[in-house]
Amino acid sequence: MPTKSYRIIGSYTGNIQDMAELVSLAKRKVINPVISDSFKLNQATDALTKLKEGKITGRCVINP
Secondary structure, three states: OOOOOOOOOOOOOOHHHHHHHHHHHHHOOOOOOOOEEEHHHHHHHHHHHHHHOOOOOOOEEEEO
């Protein structure tokens, strides 16, 4: 992924209404996403390696 240009455009399940409801639940703190790891953009390769190795539990966030 780091050597190619990719764009994330959606989720694998549900539809736009499901996504809107999910975001609403998170905003109202009805549900709390599990963010297990956070990486800087220059650590994206490390994040992908951990993901492939099954070492990411919950969600992984990559920030610029």
